[in-house]
Amino acid sequence: MACHGVVYVVMIVTLAVYILTPIPGEAGRVFNFQPNNQPTTSSRAWLILQPPASEEGQDSVLSNLSVCLRFFINFFRESTYVFSYATSDKNNNEMNMGLRENTIFIALGSSYKYGSRNMSYVPGMWYHACFVVNVTTFLVYLDGELQMERTVGERSILMNGSLVLGQETDLVNGGFQEQQSFCGFITDFNLYSRTLTPEEVEGLATCTGTTEEGDVVAWSSTQWTVEGAVEDLQFQEEEYCVKRPRFTVFPELRVNSEAKQLCVNLKSRLAVPRNAEDNERLYAQALPFLNQCRPPNHAKGFFWLAATDESENGVWTDLEGVLLNYTNFVGTNKALSRECAIYLIPPNNQGWDDTTCSDLYKFCSACREETPAVLKMRGLCEPEDLKAAWFTLHQRPGQKPVFKGFTKYIVEPVKESETSWRLVNLWTNTTLALLHAHGLHYPMGMQQWQLLEDYEVCGKSKDTQHMLSLSACHAFEYTCGDGTCVNLSQRCDLRVDCPDNTDEIGCEKLVKPQDYLSSLTPAGVEPGPLALNLSLQVLGFSEINLRDLKLTVDLATTLSWYDQRLQYRNLKAIREINHIPPSQVWTPKVEYMNADFPYISTTSPILNVLRQTEPEPDDPSASLHDEMYLGESNPLRLSQKVNAPFTCNMNLRNFPFDTQHCSMLLRLSSARNDFITWADMNVTYLGETLLTEYEVGAVLAAMREEDRYSVAMVQITFYRRFWFYVTSAYLPTIMLMFVSYASLFCKRENSDLRVMMSLTTLLVLYALYQQISDGLPRTSYTKAIDVWCFFAITLIFATVIFHVFIDVVGKMRLRRRRHVAEEPGISMWAAVGKAPPEGADRLMLWARGGYAGVLVLFGVVYWSVVLANMEH
């Protein structure tokens, strides 16, 4: 037992010694400029260059040179200069290196300035920069990678000037400005009187090469004069040579899913050590929080690790499912239903264990970042180019993470143990706002801050509440109240996407200026009247009334126009979502001029906005991330369905071979045509083309000015489907005429039959005619069908008369003949039969020919007139 104890103690002591002893490595000199973050002109390290001692005379001029250095920015200034070099008060920009936004500026020989725009560096990281100049070419490297290559004219630089780290010279070793100073660390500044090769630069960047220090300026042996707020420090080389992932420990208890989501919101991942060195660092960072991270209901662990054996028991992967090739489990880790990894509490230093992922336990956690994630604060009203509203997470050992601004702000806990945060301006050393972040623990997401200073934030006075939104969301994402990021297209899309519903708050589309008057007609985009577009869809005809000459139409009208005074928020491609209450804005009025106004029925109008453009550039001074659209390029659309009876002046002369043109007149009655006018018209017919009695032809639109109002005329052409009348009127009449014609072929003696036939056809025809004309309006003029029926009736009537006449004539002749042949033995019928064809029969013959002739003649004339008048 005792022996075991001793071994145990020895092991712990060895381990502790191992952890506490710094890994041996070379220490390097590091200057920390402006450690209290206050901009000042006094902080600098400088020297007067001594030309390398070789041949006399020429060597005070350099045309081939290389400058390399490492820097770590704490805070940006308006323009941050890492170093500068002046050979005289006039030539004060012979060499310098400045940083602004994503740009690195290198000046070389007063008039030359080179910038590379596409670098993204963040405060809180070490960078290695080199620039290499020969007679013709100029190269800039960042972290060993070539960023920029330029061809330059020959430059030669005097080597007896003043070299200043941490300030920008406007005079020899003077003329500094606070907002051009450097706040952060600088080390390894070397100046070579030759060009370095890319391999040498890469070696220097990673501290692996064999390149000597500079021959003109060598970092470790040069005597720098250090002045003002500069700390002269010694750092282990690996701190700045090796790019290592950063861990940020969040010392609050969270269930596993919350811990994961927190890192997702920060655009990073829940941490898991990838190797022994990682494991040691993370554990060392987590251990100071041991007491607040031990859940009372869990005996062994205190810290979540992003490892899981969900897919296969005992096979540990990271959260993306990639097999971990480093784990540090103590004991068995194969228990079923224990699928998440945690750190064990001491004495199992750095050891892992498994536990359930369920919400049963809450532990602390850390996020792992390769490069610091940039968080942006909306609602600060700071100009974009300074990046004052940009932040990175930063953690001091044993303390809660703080949000360090890029230039002057810091968001830090008021007290370590509380969830109150303050926004501090480091330049003025004032606390601008306070936040009580209950529940969330952190000031991420949209939160109401209490302002403590007058006019410092967006000009608001103190003690008011102001919404600030801090998150790592990208430009195309919306920040939810809790800091979750959702795609901006999900903002105000009538679906809840944020965990706290905040993507659907403040979704009013309309932004009206204060002085908006909905009684005023919007001005036209070009000078002149407001142009309205009309899109009219004829949905169908609910009634075509021939008797009253009425056309009842179902219409869908859409009026569109631009209102320049308005702006809209978060327009969607689906325009039904872009709804605006019509009462809040100006809307045009349309009058249906030739409609029977008591019988017009309309649906209530629907007003929405058609998204036609990209949103305006984002304005980060607005706390809510909304996409804004301008009224001058995104039209309003007012849609309404209408059912109205229009009067239509039909011309029935050619009935039933007629074509009707009915029009609808829409007058813009809101204002005269010097204020609004129809601009573009688009009419479509969506109903059936073939109606029972009509075929719908062209639907045309035209504009005209009438009484100084703009009128749109929509004309619809109807072709009558005459086959109904052909079969129900023309064919029967023709058949009847043939029947009556046939009566002319009956035996003359059968007079009863002939008269009966003709008379019946006459009656049938008359009944038919009555029936047809019942459905037609009573016109003062005759219609084509009237002519036809009248002719048929006349013809058949003439036939009846003729038959009667023949009969009379026949009887007269018979009486006369009976007189002649009154000898016995000859019967009356025989006498008649044998009688030679005489006047009556000849009349019959004539009648047959005449009938056919008249019919044909009339038919030819009638159909040629009718067909000539047809429009189809």
Ligand SMILES: *[C@@H]1O[C@H](CO)[C@@H](O)[C@H](O)[C@H]1NC(C)=O
């Ligand atoms: C930066 O610019 C250089 C050329 O100026 C180009 O070769 C390089 O790809 C750019 N890098 C990025 C990240 O855009």
Ligand SMILES: *[C@@H]1O[C@H](CO)[C@@H](O)[C@H](O)[C@H]1NC(C)=O
């Ligand atoms: C200058 O450097 C560039 C690129 O490294 C090289 O192509 C060029 O030949 C050099 N010019 C001289 C004169 O050495």
Ligand SMILES: *[C@@H]1O[C@H](CO)[C@@H](O)[C@H](O)[C@H]1NC(C)=O
């Ligand atoms: C550097 O030398 C030039 C002449 O070689 C001289 O004019 C200039 O004043 C010197 N500059 C400094 C800072 O000594």
Ligand SMILES: *[C@@H]1O[C@H](CO)[C@@H](O)[C@H](O)[C@H]1NC(C)=O
């Ligand atoms: C671990 O895996 C990574 C790739 O996932 C690989 O680059 C690395 O060499 C591996 N390390 C060991 C020790 O196997």
Ligand SMILES: *[C@@H]1O[C@H](CO)[C@@H](O)[C@H](O)[C@H]1NC(C)=O
């Ligand atoms: C800022 O002000 C606080 C007190 O308000 C003071 O303790 C602190 O030293 C000041 N910091 C600086 C850099 O002036």
Ligand SMILES: *[C@@H]1O[C@H](CO)[C@@H](O)[C@H](O)[C@H]1NC(C)=O
């Ligand atoms: C955001 O949503 C839009 C529309 O759904 C889609 O086209 C776009 O790719 C999404 N963007 C991202 C980054 O997911």
Ligand SMILES: *[C@@H]1O[C@H](CO)[C@@H](O)[C@H](O)[C@H]1NC(C)=O
């Ligand atoms: C009206 O139509 C024209 C042409 O079709 C188009 O250029 C214009 O933008 C439209 N105006 C509105 C307000 O929709």
Ligand SMILES: *[C@@H]1O[C@H](CO)[C@@H](O)[C@H](O)[C@H]1NC(C)=O
């Ligand atoms: C007319 O309207 C239809 C449907 O509403 C549409 O497809 C067409 O593009 C419009 N034409 C014009 C010229 O606006």
Ligand SMILES: [Ca+2]
């Ligand atoms: Ca939504």
